[in-house]
Amino acid sequence: MPHKKVLVVHYSQSGQLDEAIKYCIKPLLSDKNISVVDLNLKPVEPFPFPWNILDFLNVFPESVYCDKIPLESFNINKNEEFDLIILAYQVWFLSPSLPMSSFLQSTEAKVWLNNKPIVTFIACRNMWLTAQEKMKRLISQNGGVLCDNIALTDAGNALETFITTPRWMLTGKKDKFWFFSSAGIKKSDMQNCVRFGQAIKSALKNNLEKSKKPLLRGLGAVNVNEKFIMSEKIGHRSFLIWGKFLRKIGKVKSRARRVFLCIYLLFLILMIITVVPLTLFLRVLLYPLMIKSLRKQKTYYEEPSGSKNFKENNE
Numbered sequence: 562m563p564h565k566k567v568l569v570v571h572y573s574q575s576g577q578l579d580e581a582i583k584y585c586i587k588p589l590l591s592d593k594n595i596s597v598v599d600l601n602l603k604p605v606e607p608f609p610f611p612w613n614i615l616d617f618l619n620v621f622p623e624s625v626y627c628d629k630i631p632l633e634s635f636n637i638n639k640n641e642e643f644d645l646i647i648l649a650y651q652v653w654f655l656s657p658s659l660p661m662s663s664f665l666q667s668t669e670a671k672v673w674l675n676n677k678p679i680v681t682f683i684a685c686r687n688m689w690l691t692a693q694e695k696m697k698r699l700i701s702q703n704g705g706v707l708c709d710n711i712a713l714t715d716a717g718n719a720l721e722t723f724i725t726t727p728r729w730m731l732t733g734k735k736d737k738f739w740f741f742s743s744a745g746i747k748k749s750d751m752q753n754c755v756r757f758g759q760a761i762k763s764a765l766k767n768n769l770e771k772s773k774k775p776l777l778r779g780l781g782a783v784n785v786n787e788k789f790i791m792s793e794k795i796g797h798r799s800f801l802i803w804g805k806f807l808r809k810i811g812k813v814k815s816r817a818r819r820v821f822l823c824i825y826l827l828f829l830i831l832m833i834i835t836v837v838p839l840t841l842f843l844r845v846l847l848y849p850l851m852i853k854s855l856r857k858q859k860t861y862y863e864e865p866s867g868s869k870n871f872k873e874n875n876e
């Protein structure tokens with residue numbers, strides 16, 4: 562087998578995404594014919610974890626508009642050639658997290674991604690569709706070709722994670738409490754990511770990555786919940802309007818921005834009490850009328866890897 566070189570770009574605050582991607586690349590690490598080059602993104606000014614509520618909200622305008630933040634320099638030769646690149650990212654406000662979107666605007670990304678097969682790997686609460694659309698744009702601006710997408714989402718249902726994920730982000734507590742299950746992605750979902758690494762390894766052995774076609778079909782790499790499609794569209798529209806306004810108000814650390822963030826927080830609470838239940842009700846009401854269009858969108862968002870799991874179907 563020819564020697565292959567894989568670049569893995571990642572960033573994680575709690576360590577969750579790093580843990581998940583480790584399972585995925587395990588089969589590659591144990592193969593002497595494959596070199597895995599690790600690029601752990603480090604913002605020059607680290608983001609806090611756990612967050613306080615205002616800092617948490619304060620990253621939303623820049624995240625939504627994919628503004629570039631300074632990253633520590635990468636310890637990798639600028640002209641290095643890779644056979645395949647894995648971009649592991651989490652979602653911040655329906656957008657790729659700032660370290661990842663900033664990496665994709667670097668001069669190195671322009672060289673490394675150009676004309677290369679790219680696999681995206683997401684670990685987030687449950688809303689990643691809009692973020693992945695932004696990733697597609699950034700990848701293609703660098704000349705990369707997205708051949709697969711893997712998406713892991715938090716284990717609890719939407720109502721549970723609406724409480725447990727923010728609690729985890731704002732306190733660092735991930736454990737079970739009251740009747741809520743623990744926050745984050747199931748350990749077994751992370752461990753099962755080994756199957757993606759095995760498929761990538763076998764593809765590299767057979768030079769299949771050169772075709773830049775999906776390598777992970779039939780492995781249940783993604784599963785889009787149609788119910789989130791409308792919510793993401795409505796939420797993102799509101800983020801764009803508020804984000805534009807807040808970016809105009811002042812720089813990230815300005816006092817004026819903090820004052821308006823407090824107003825935004827009140828607006829959010831008001832929306833959660835009024836508009837969210839209303840949209841949930843409308844969603845149930847309109848679902849039968851929209852089902853055809855939602856199914857079509859589900860198929861679109863599940864590309865290129867698809868949600869089919871051949872193994873499950875055969876069992």
Ligand SMILES: Cc1cc2nc3c(=O)[nH]c(=O)nc-3n(C[C@H](O)[C@H](O)[C@H](O)COP(=O)(O)O)c2cc1C
Pocket residue numbers: 572573574575576577578579617620651652653654655656684685686687688689726730
């Ligand atoms: C500022 C911020 C915004 C987030 N927004 C979203 C979101 O829009 N959709 C989503 O599914 N998860 C969202 N999350 C959860 C993250 O995608 C991710 O699951 C969590 O931050 C853990 O990732 P880690 O590996 O960096 O610790 C957000 C987290 C943070 C910190």
